Amino acid sequence: MFNLTPAAAQQIRKSAAQSDTQDLALRVAARLETDGTLQYGMGFDEPCDEDMKLDLHGIAVVIADQSQELLATTTLDFVELEPGDFQFIFGDNLGASAAVKSSGCGSGACASGGCASKGRVH
Numbered sequence: 001m002f003n004l005t006p007a008a009a010q011q012i013r014k015s016a017a018q019s020d021t022q023d024l025a026l027r028v029a030a031r032l033e034t035d036g037t038l039q040y041g042m043g044f045d046e047p048c049d050e051d052m053k054l055d056l057h058g059i060a061v062v063i064a065d066q067s068q069e070l071l072a073t074t075t076l077d078f079v080e081l082e083p084g085d086f087q088f089i090f091g092d093n094l095g096a097s098a099a100v101k102s103s104g105c106g107s108g109a110c111a112s113g114g115c116a117s118k119g120r121v122h
Helices: 006-018 065-071 109-114
Strands: 025-032 038-045 052-056 059-063 074-082 085-092 097-100 117-119
Touching (some): 006 074, 006 085, 059 065
Parallel strands (some): 025 059
Antiparallel strands (some): 025 038, 074 085, 085 097
16 A cells, blocks of 8 residues: 655645645656656645545545556655755655655646646645
8 A cells, every 4th residue: 555654744744834735635646657667746636536545644645546556565755865855755665766856746647537736745
């Protein structure tokens, strides 16, 4: 199941407060590219009826059906990659991770079912 660390949850709460999106859920998405790499995205959004809905460390997280399998063993973290350079990273159970700079959904999954990304996580 998708998870997020306490550090990620803390930064998401901070970002929601700064962008006045506390009433929205965090939408997380993934897409498998033709070269086999995974593309991740996230942003604040209204939940859709068909979304998987999670409450992780007090953060409402929604995942569209087409991203659920790709995110099943993924953890979102917020780490310092270099001194002073903090970023969200998506990692899997194998320990591999991908840094994600501030981004909206990016995968197109947010637009499915009439939902549209309402804000970005910074």
